[in-house]
Amino acid sequence: MSAILSADDLNDFISPGVACIKPIETLPVQQADNSNAYEVTTEEKAAAAEPPPPASISLTDCLACSGCVTSAEAVLVSLQSHTEVLTTLDTYPSLRASWLAHNGTNGVANGYASSGVINGVNGHGTEGKLFVASVSPQARASLAAVFNVSEVEAGNMISQLLSGPSGLKSGGLQGSGFTWVIDTNVMREACLVAAADEVTNALSPAASKVSPKPGSEGAIDTTPKAPILTSACPGWICYAEKTHPYILPHLSRLKSPQALTGTLIKSVLSERYGIPPSQIWHLAIMPCFDKKLEASRGELTSAAWLSSHDSSQEKIRDTDCVITAREILHLAAARGINFASLPRSPLSSSDRIPFPDPKLDAFLFPSSRRKNQNAVAGSSGGYLYHILQTYQARNPGSSISVVRGRNADVVEYSVVQGSETIIKAARFYGFRNIQNLVRRLKPAKASRLPGGKTGISRRPGAASAAAGEGVKDYAYVEVMACPGGCTNGGGQVKVQEVDQVRIYEGIQEPNDDAPAPKPGPKEQKEWLSRVDEAYFSATDSEDENMDGERHPTNEYPADEDIVDCISRSRMKHLMAHWSDITGVQEQRLLYTSYIKVESDVGKKKQSDMERVAGLAVTAGGGW
Template identity: 75%
Template sequence: MSAILSADDLNDFISPGVACIKPIETLPAQKPEDNLNAYEVTTEDKVAASEPPPPAQISLTDCLACSGCVTSAEAVLVSLQSHSEVLSTLDAHPPLQLPYTVNRGTNGMNGYYKGEGKLFVASVSPQTRASLAAVFAVSEEDAGNMITQLLSGPAGLKAGGTHGSDFTWVVDTNVLREVCLVAAADEVATALAPEALETTYPPGSDGAIDTIPRKPILTSACPGWICYAEKTHPYVLPHLSRLKSPQALTGTLIKSVLSSRYHISPSQIWHVAIMPCFDKKLEASRSELTSTAWLPDHDSSQNPVRDVDCVITARELLHLAAARNISFSSLPRTPLSSSERTPFPDPKLDAFLFSPIRQKPHDAVEGSSGGYLYHILQTYQSQNPGSSISVNRGRNADVVEYSLVRGSDTIVKMARFYGFRNIQNLVRRLKPARISRIPGAKTGGSRRPGGNGAAAGESVKDYAYVEVMACPGGCTNGGGQVKVTEVESVRAVEGVHAVNGDVVSSRPGPKEQKEWLARVDEAYFSGSDTESTDGDGDQSMKDAGETTDEMHRNADIVNGISRTHIQAILSHWAEATGVEKQKLLYTSYRKVESDVGKKKQSDVERVAGLASTLGGGW
């Protein structure tokens, strides 16, 4: 979904031509009539509901119960998370006054202090910053400061609105990305251990949080890919990484720590994530990513609280500013002063989340989707002195195979598959061979096309890890990013003219979009110390032979990230909240089966009622 979605563009009901079971299931129950004659012969017209059914309310859970309607139902869900929701929530609730201490007393459910107001927190992805940096010709760091000034600064959202509400903290998801990278490397090492390879799990446990993923392990940070896998290829569930994405992990940390430290309900903490793609809205709505997964004393009678309440994109962030008559391009490019910043209630986590020392810049070799594969490969490299990395390009730039070799020995193989066209080839290779029912027949799948490595997919099952992302080119090309077709209009609204000789065509096409994506990537990788790129714009990986010995001497630090430090932060987080690490770090996935076309009890009455109320018939 690449367009900005609005609730105004959507109908209140799904038309009969769309195979969606939700409107049928929401028909109101028939009220018994006082003069009902049990022997009276009725007609189809009388079977219909006496009152029009309410508009279909479609949530992600409903959508995942039906594989006949992906985009339309999800479009309804996505539209509910928008810049308008952010503004209406800010206007509906005053900010929770800080400092806020537990000695104020309690008088609510589960012993929580039940006061007025909400605590507003935002998290921002580096891809979003890169998109806005390209639009306004600033660095990613400057774009991040502008976003913070909008959300928390004196000239931002707090200058208007009903209560002057703003966001107390703006968290960089890059920080939690480092936690994800270390955890991903540990997960791969655990999954490839001999005892793990021999472990069997009972039927129906595929994708469970307490199971170890199977080789090849597939990334789970892309919600578009996860939704596709759960609904169409459930046989890949055993291979999915159980690790939460940086967005989800940020939400869990924010709500678990603030709820514990301030002794308030998670529902009093409102978290918005600013992400590069609309599918992140789907991720935020997953039932697995709520307070029920980690809250120790969760009351089953209470509704679960999302770890991420709302997701908006780069383009929607500009809508947010425009709705408050704030010129985004005019916002200060400097960070908030110390007097304007509220310390996080946990000093150790405050230092971790908001360290004045910038995080290590993204390296072009990592890719634009977080660098999972790169970090895991570097972790293996640090443990194998004298090894080097070889790169084998596939049929296109979005399919690449990486091998860690030492002499003639291959230590580990990994691959990158971006874009649904390539993902379809990947899952096809993972499909179990169909067992023939004919006695004596050979067991096996279909014939595979010829070729080598990732280009043909012959060795997909030999990969230890595969980085899978739905968008071609990675996350900087997410559907919520500012597209080349929108740049002119955005700059016109902001009063910004073409910068640095950048002239956007009045009718941009695929070539211009590719050039624009290169500009976004440049902002994403700004400040990194990288080597020259090849003709496809993908940097060739350095031969690691020169640096492996040095890396091996300090194997704790991989690509600038200290494993010991990250593990200490995780232990502190678990201790501070009283929640075990597994519930904080990991999640689960499930097979989604369609009910469309399956005969149900009282089908005639229910369908007849739906047809009549929609003005149709048999």
């Protein structure tokens, strides 16, 4: 269990949970007793009987149970923590760099034969693993604010910890470290382009004529209906699946950057190196605990994209472990590494092992970093704003109108041209605003009164109905569970922890004479503004081209459409290339599905007597 998860973190509780079903399901099956059924049991025999083992609850179990509806921070996890990272590094040696460097394109036959690899590792009987990490810009911004460095420098410090000579590989039983550390911003570019295409396809006249089959509303091969709701926030997705299944037809089918990065890493490396996905271990460093929940979804495993997968094979998760910005500090401390003293410069390029595909290597590890979106796009990836910019680029002369709602976390956007509104969209952050959103999207029930109109429901006040119609006019809604967006995730360093971290890291002297007062909401808000400043202040490298193209090439058309410095043509070529080298359809790589989660937890179960009595009454009989 993560040591930093506690009841104090539950600041967005939705409703009281009822009894968890998992302990009941995990009780041991009673074995047949061959002893005399009429034998009296003595106290000695009763005391000698072995008690049942304690129930083990995992994130996957919690996904299958609708008894609790809180944020994923309430889930007590045992497998996704900094301790699990260290345990895995100490258990499995890294695949040797020499083998990767010289056999990255030869496949399993040449690679294993020429280097003498046994179970993927030279000279080791234990199966080796290929360690890969991905880091979100929000987590980097949190650490940047703590250590008073830039977001880029914070990213370099994380890379030095995970892959550098003075990082994790300098200790441990195996001396294992991470071969690649990937910035999720590059995969987010693919998500943004795909999100804009998804909205365009959903709003097309052809899509409006197709109705999904009953029971397939959240399937991967269906087109979401407007308003399309963002799917990148797993806390919001969990809430929708368990409590409001009528939302499923509206959810975007697009994978999050974390999930898409995991799919790319495991599918490409498995194909290029000829190793099973189980030998590739993906760590994600994210801003919130909800991402641990996302990594545990059964839909985000090798079964979704591995062509040779059958039901009898083990499903390998695309993301094996998720830790947060706070946990990355615990990770360094557990190995006795002073995070503040780590080099702020990037890793030496001479020691970097190329990703086993030139195009994807140039994509994942660009020669210059692209800055995060500007403040108007928000701190949650900029899905909504990129879609608005895409429609603005298609309609020269149009402009984006912004209207604030009842609070700062509810904002309405429109792309307008003269008096014409081309598209309307909105942003809803925080569970209070989300609950208001889903209430407006709830389908109207037919009146049961004689002569009542079909499709009309009794709702208090006409204003509520009008508000519901307004929400349904949106083409896209960016939904995030955390107020203020992803930089305010539950796994970020909180304001009350900053001084403690700085004192521990040796960059601040303790002040025992005048202890600082306990920070309140005002101080937390001010701290969040500093994290946002670090997030938005990251600048482009000087050698980046003005059009945003980081890898000049003549392979793509000169008149490609560029939105927010992202080349849509280049991105589509890369996704098609990914599909070609893995032999998997793009739909299975980029998209996922959602399901209605049902449970009998908290419901009164009908006894056999009640069931028989009900059948008798139905048949016209009685007692």
